[in-house]
Amino acid sequence: MRKIVAAIISITVFVILTYFFITSSAPINYTTGGQYINPITHEHSNQSVPQQYLKDSKKDTGASNVVTAIVVEYRGFDTLGEVTVLFTAATGIALLLDELKRRNVPHDEPNFIVKVGSIVVLPFIVVVGTYIFIHGHLTPGGGFPGGAVIASGFLLLLLVHTNRGLPERKLSVTESIAGMTYALIGLLGLVFAHEFLENYLPLGTFTYLFSAGIIPLIYIAIGFKVGSELGGILHNLKGVHEE
Amino acid sequence: MTYELLQPVFVISMALIAIGLYGVMSKKNILKIILSIGIMDTGVNILIVAMGYIPGGTAPIENGNYPVYMDPVPQALVLTAIVIGVSVTALALAVAMGYYRKTGTLELDDEGVMKW
Numbered sequence: 001m002r003k004i005v006a007a008i009i010s011i012t013v014f015v016i017l018t019y020f021f022i023t024s025s026a027p028i029n030y031t032t033g034g035q036y037i038n039p040i041t042h043e044h045s046n047q048s049v050p051q052q053y054l055k056d057s058k059k060d061t062g063a064s065n066v067v068t069a070i071v072v073e074y075r076g077f078d079t080l081g082e083v084t085v086l087f088t089a090a091t092g093i094a095l096l097l098d099e100l101k102r103r104n105v106p107h108d109e110p111n112f113i114v115k116v117g118s119i120v121v122l123p124f125i126v127v128v129g130t131y132i133f134i135h136g137h138l139t140p141g142g143g144f145p146g147g148a149v150i151a152s153g154f155l156l157l158l159l160v161h162t163n164r165g166l167p168e169r170k171l172s173v174t175e176s177i178a179g180m181t182y183a184l185i186g187l188l189g190l191v192f193a194h195e196f197l198e199n200y201l202p203l204g205t206f207t208y209l210f211s212a213g214i215i216p217l218i219y220i221a222i223g224f225k226v227g228s229e230l231g232g233i234l235h236n237l238k239g240v241h242e243e
Numbered sequence: 244m245t246y247e248l249l250q251p252v253f254v255i256s257m258a259l260i261a262i263g264l265y266g267v268m269s270k271k272n273i274l275k276i277i278l279s280i281g282i283m284d285t286g287v288n289i290l291i292v293a294m295g296y297i298p299g300g301t302a303p304i305e306n307g308n309y310p311v312y313m314d315p316v317p318q319a320l321v322l323t324a325i326v327i328g329v330s331v332t333a334l335a336l337a338v339a340m341g342y343y344r345k346t347g348t349l350e351l352d353d354e355g356v357m358k359w
Contacts, residue, residue, distance in 0.1 A: 007269070010261040053315055054312055082327065093333055100341065140302065
């Protein structure tokens with residue numbers, strides 16, 4: 001009975017939403033221009049927000065990846081909040097699962113392929129993750145995907161060593177230092193550029209590794225923070241005490 | 244023009260949202276409910292990214308060769324949404340583990356707890 005009601009409700013939602021989206025007007029194409037009014041200064045402009053970002057990001061931030069320029073520079077405060085949400089989730093998981101941890105877990109021998117393959121693959125996983133977050137301002141990716149790739153390496157370690165956890169204290173120290181670095185870079189912006197998280201380093205040569213001012217530094221901090229944080233989450237979910 | 248190209252994407256994302264909704268409403272296993280929430284999350288993210296599609300555009304990474312880029316704002320927003328989704332899923336899994344250790348089951352009906 002419950003399944004039939006659930007099926008009817010979800011099919012209705014599907015039909016209504018699909019009908020609404022297919023018959024509604026096409027999504028706004030930012031390139032077609034139009035008139036826009038700034039709600040604060042009441043200035044008229046014929047440039048939409050994405051047009052502004054695409055046109056000015058090279059001059060403002062020096063990052064060739066416009067998405068990174070938006071995430072770290074234009075909306076850097078939002079990203080600081082996002083990192084805080086991830087930190088809060090990791091803290092909550094540690095709090096919820098701490099008393100459930102076990103000490104003496106039986107050691108199951110893992111699959112031979114997994115055991116040998118992990119030794120071969122793990123260095124490459126770490127190198128790829130590091131590459132992704134160091135080049136966040138030039139190529140697709142950034143601190144969050146790079147940190148997630150490194151955390152997948154931690155997951156491989158947890159799968160192979162069935163009776164062991166990760167070094168929890170080292171992970172939390174890394175995470176704290178990375179988080180403080182992010183906040184410190186932002187606070188230095190108050191000193192040198194009169195705005196929180198404002199760029200104060202030279203922009204460098206466009207499309208080169210050493211460019212875009214504080215964006216690579218922030219993304220490296222985020223990469224370390226996300227990697228160690230997700231590693232800590234995986235450690236807590238496994239529920240084994242690290243002796 | 245943009246519009247016909249996007250219709251299959253609308254259908255796919257709405258189908259994912261409906262599948263997730265069905266799972267949340269009908270399943271009794273907590274892990275399946277959490278998975279359903281993740282599926283709904285994916286559907287919404289696909290929809291938002293597809294909204295930034297520009298015909299003939301390329302990824303918003305400037306290299307001087309392409310004059311038309313995709314809308315970068317939805318991509319930046321979805322980057323945030325994905326991270327929040329991961330946090331929510333992980334926290335929900337932790338709560339599910341606590342429930343399992345306390346009651347010895349992941350089925351909601353077994354302990355007299357009814358969803359609806």
